[in-house]
Amino acid sequence: MQLEQKSLNAFLDAVKKLDSGFADLPEFSPLAFDEQKLLEILKATAERLHDNYPYFHPLYAGQMLKPPHPVARLAYALALWINPNNHALDGGRATSAMEKEAVAEIASMFGWNKFLGHLCGGGTIANLEALWVSGQLRPGKKIVASAQAHYTHRRISSVLHLEFEPIAVDSLGRMDLQALSRRVAQGDVGTVVATMGTTATGSVDPLSEILTLREKHGFRVHADAAYGGYFALIDTLAEHAKSAFARIDEVDSIVIDPHKHGLQPYGCGCVLFRDPSVGSLYKHDSPYTYFSSAELHLGEISLECSRPGASAAALWATQKLLPLVKHGEFAQRLERSRSAALALYEKLRADHRFVPAFPPELDIVVFVPRAASLTEMSARSRAIFSSAAERGLHLALAELPAAFFESLDPAVRRDRDTVTCLRSVLMKPEHLDWIDRIWQILVSSADASQTTRTVSRSQP
Ligand SMILES: Cc1ncc(COP(=O)(O)O)c(C=O)c1O
Secondary structure: OHHHHHHHHHHHHHHHHHHHOOOOOOOOOOOOOOHHHHHHHHHHHHHHHOOOOOOOOOOEOOOOOOOOOHHHHHHHHHHHOOOOEOOOOOOOHHHHHHHHHHHHHHHHHOOOOOOEEEEEOOHHHHHHHHHHHHHHHOOOOEEEEEOOOOOHHHHHHHHOOOOEEEEOEOOOOOEOHHHHHHHHOOOOEEEEEEEEOOOOOOOEOOHHHHHHHHHHHOOEEEEEOOOOHHHHHOOOOOHHHHHHHHOHHHOOEEEEOOOOOOOOOOOOEEEEEOOHHHHHHHOOOOOOOOOOOOOOOHHHHOOOOOOEHHHHHHHHHHHHHOOOOOOOHHHHHHHHHHHHHHHHHHHHHHOOOEEEOOOOOOOEEEEEEOOOEHHHHHHHHHHHHHHHHHOOOEOEEEEEEHHHOOOOOOOOEOOOOEEEEEEEEOOOOOHHHHHHHHHHHHHHHHHHHHHHHHHHHHOO
């Protein structure tokens, strides 16, 4: 609460500063509102918002959800006083400039100084744009992505009337190189999507080898780094992921989501193209915009029209506070998330009750409770999920190939191809300090769900 009060004080100072920039306008009175009613409705809104998992708390260790940084929240709210629209300079001059600066910093994190890029609604829209460009440059050719790529790639391809094919993954959840190699040899693949951190397990596709295949087959490479992109700043990744991120500057396009690991409110994705000349594909006439300046209006290089300038202000402010540099505070926070994931993985590996899948490449851990068959494991995962939630620990579930659990005892009955796993995205830096507490709750939930099952089985 103290921190909130401090933030609000800082915010009110900033509002005054903002007002001062418009002080010479003639006085006018905006329409009044009923203060009492507003307060009541705000409280009712807060009440409604109780019906959420506590995403901001370290005991929320489930899906890919992370609270925005206070500076992002406040800069966003400040910009809402103006509510700029970054479609055109006419609608958002200052925030368009901030967007260009903030996006250049993201591009520079990937080693690009010359590029074309902008913010957009999120990872799906950013991938849509990247694949739309790919489709124009490789008309009639297919899009391929791993079977663990985000589900929207197939849907996006269908929207774009491009054929999509999944490529098998190996036991580490990465695109299988031999399967890709066979597929691209057929000559009809226009774009390979390399996922730099899959949604389910955080696996990083073998980018180096994909780039080598590109030399022979000439397809485009699009890196979907919506979730994993910021890990490019981390030197301590294991060798495979490190070498993949080391070559990300060689891909044709990159998607990264500031609203995932970039501490931003939702509605902030980013797409980048290595070759700025793809901007010509966006050429369109808009007789009612783009008149105030000959400078680039962001709407001239993006598929969406209206976009919140507030997103750009929030991102700009966050990157001023936490620059995207190796060894900086932002990078150290990411390292903490990864350390939390490694710590949980080690606890799972050493415990007789659980079997983790492969070691986490980024900060997602996936595991199953030990049982006699995959069906029983799946049921127990669900039971632990519920039992942990009752104890205040919120995990996620995922249906994944049983092949991801190579260390499973051979005696376990493989009575299905997939298994329902427990999944934990440890993306808050605070998770590291909470691993012991998370572990205690997990273990007691596993023991409790085991007892419940034994009791219910033995009942007539
Ligand atoms: C790798 C990856 N790509 C794309 C997306 C879609 O992003 P969004 O939910 O922002 O549309 C996600 C979402 O989790 C993702 O993990």
